[in-house]
Amino acid sequence: MTHAEFGIEQQFGKRLAYYISPAEVTYASYEYGGNSADIRKIARTSPESTVVNVRIQESADVDSSAIIGEGSSIWHLAQIRDEARLGSNVVVGRGAYVGSGVHVGDNSKIQNYALVYEPANLADGVFIGPAAVLTNDTFPRAINPDGGQKDVSDWDAVGVDIEQGASIGARAVCVAPVRIGAWATVAAGAVVTNDVAPHALVAGVPARRIKWVGKSGSPLELNEAGLWEDASTGDVYREKEDSDELEEVTE
Numbered sequence: 744m745t746h747a748e749f750g751i752e753q754q755f756g757k758r759l760a761y762y763i764s765p766a767e768v769t770y771a772s773y774e775y776g777g778n779s780a781d782i783r784k785i786a787r788t789s790p791e792s793t794v795v796n797v798r799i800q801e802s803a804d805v806d807s808s809a810i811i812g813e814g815s816s817i818w819h820l821a822q823i824r825d826e827a828r829l830g831s832n833v834v835v836g837r838g839a840y841v842g843s844g845v846h847v848g849d850n851s852k853i854q855n856y857a858l859v860y861e862p863a864n865l866a867d868g869v870f871i872g873p874a875a876v877l878t879n880d881t882f883p884r885a886i887n888p889d890g891g892q893k894d895v896s897d898w899d900a901v902g903v904d905i906e907q908g909a910s911i912g913a914r915a916v917c918v919a920p921v922r923i924g925a926w927a928t929v930a931a932g933a934v935v936t937n938d939v940a941p942h943a944l945v946a947g948v949p950a951r952r953i954k955w956v957g958k959s960g961s962p963l964e965l966n967e968a969g970l971w972e973d974a975s976t977g978d979v980y981r982e983k984e985d986s987d988e989l990e991e992v993t994e
């Protein structure tokens with residue numbers, strides 16, 4: 744199996760970051776200047792290559808087996824672990840962590856110092872606020888009962904799944920295993936211990952639903968017809984009779 748490659752090399756008297764992925768996107772190469780604004784693409788020829796626009800800061804730690812999609816930016820001191828798969832136009836902020844094998848969908852943003860532990864799965868357009876944490880170990884211990892240090896084979900990792908367009912507020916904690924529904928918002932500082940319904944706005948410790956939110960992120964308002972309306976998009980929803988969930992009204 745071919746692996747992606749990422750690294751920095753000295754060429755033509757310049758520092759170059761190179762990135763070669765095994766899948767559909769195959770090759771890109773960049774020149775580093777003094778700061779990110781100076782990074783510019785340098786096309787290099789290769790018969791099957793596609794040059795992609797990937798921006799990876801020199802101080803970022805990107806594993807050679809990670810796949811970084813076109814248009815993505817990895818900022819200073821971020822760490823992208825082995826086999827992580829980032830889609831197109833993903834932004835990973837300073838000091839953020841993306842665990843082994845984590846999938847991050849297109850157009851997602853992971854803000855500074857957020858920790859996305861494996862095996863998290865983020866759909867397209869997910870927002871992870873600064874210093875938010877997605878956990879992966881329900882009953883954590885550094886050591887086994889015999890005092891010996893635990894390694895990865897001594898525990899079963901559990902993950903956080905986040906559906907399209909959902910947002911996790913600053914310093915919130917999503918305690919795995921948990922699913923955050925599409926277009927839901929988790930308020931700043933919340934601790935999520937149960938699944939969150941699509942379009943729910945949850946807050947507090949433990950997080951409880953306080954409102955509904957639309958795709959715009961704004962709270963939905965109850966209109967005269969008794970339906971939930973997003974003033975900025977005009978989208979309308981009704982509460983399902985059998986569950987605390989919304990369904991979109993399309994007619």
Ligand SMILES: CC(C)(COP(=O)(O)OP(=O)(O)OC[C@H]1O[C@@H](n2cnc3c(N)ncnc32)[C@H](O)[C@@H]1OP(=O)(O)O)[C@@H](O)C(=O)NCCC(=O)NCCS
Pocket residue numbers: 872873911912913914928929930931932933944946947953954962
């Ligand atoms: C929840 C949030 C979206 C505000 O929504 P809102 O519709 O304006 O909410 P309101 O201000 O009307 O507050 C509704 C209630 O929730 C409470 N509340 C608001 N934010 C809260 C939070 N983060 N945690 C706990 N309770 C919160 C309010 O105190 C209020 O309680 P009350 O009814 O008892 O007075 C906002 O506070 C928030 O957390 N946004 C995320 C910000 C963020 O992390 N951004 C990341 C990029 S920096």
